[in-house]
Amino acid sequence: MFVLSSPSGAGKTTISRRLLDRDPQIVMSVSATTRPPRPGEKDGVDYHFVDPTEFDLMLNRMELLESAKVFDHYYGTPVEPVEDALEQGLDVLFDIDWQGTQQLAQRKRDDLVSVFILPPSTRELETRLRGRAQDSAAVVAKRMSQASDEISHWAEYDYIVVNDDVDQCLEEVYAILVAERLKRVRRTGLIDFVKALREGY
């Protein structure tokens, strides 16, 4: 379970897409949300767009691995596709905020790896947030304040990267993914290989 968090506008969506393009062994966890789709967003791809009643049902049926309220909308991760992917030996990428990450961490799973992406500067972040033309000035201001709040949780993550340059940032996030897969605790598949190696002497 590979978590990427960052303030909105720090480039997390680009990094996530490029990571998925690069590595077929990792798949995206698609969150459910009660917020309306933005132009271009596809149901079932970017989010599962659900109404508040449906979201409540999912919560009550314990079908969400984590959930959070951001502004006036709810977000949550359906548990079933995640468990299915993990059982197939795939890694799962989570694009969630600090609230969701805290909830995953509370489950004390040994397969959780969390990465926080910092923007290179406040100015850069503001430029990126203003870049979304469909949002009003009030929404931008609100998002800046939320970004500050999100950043305050940076030290709760396993790894910290700074998105100064998107290519460099991608290389760093990819290195974390590769390295985590090579950890001894995840290399139990090698036990028979090593046994055969030693019997070869």
Added chain:
Amino acid sequence: MFVLSSPSGAGKTTISRRLLDRDPQIVMSVSATTRPPRPGEKDGVDYHFVDPTEFDLMLNRMELLESAKVFDHYYGTPVEPVEDALEQGLDVLFDIDWQGTQQLAQRKRDDLVSVFILPPSTRELETRLRGRAQDSAAVVAKRMSQASDEISHWAEYDYIVVNDDVDQCLEEVYAILVAERLKRVRRTGLIDFVKALREGY
């Protein structure tokens, strides 16, 4: 402190050299040894070649971070160059065996990262060991037995890589180095940066 261990012949020396070429932030720890130089080996570069009396003196003066006896020769890591490099903010690469790694691990330093390189097969390892023309058949056989012994300690390491393909193996070892540097616990240098970021709102 970045440790690479492997049985002799698994490609560790090549990986170490290429890692040093690639990344100027990591420097090699040069071991002291009582074994005679092999053809082409340079004193102070490949090893500090010392006589047994000198080695004993270093041990008694506590000038070695770790030491081990392999076959009839002693090997040890002089502590001073390591501490100097670490103080300069550099990483230090150690080409040591399981005995030395255990001694470093006993110091419970939080900056120790250990990687074990496995050969792809016993046959491949034997081919590589026979490739060193200057060694006799008896030495090759002894080294094969030592390789088996070294491999038996693979599960004491933080990361395991298989040297199936040297380029791929280098990428994996490099990813481990990059990722470890991005760990939150090593990112205390970012505290002021994050503070400035948040004050920018």
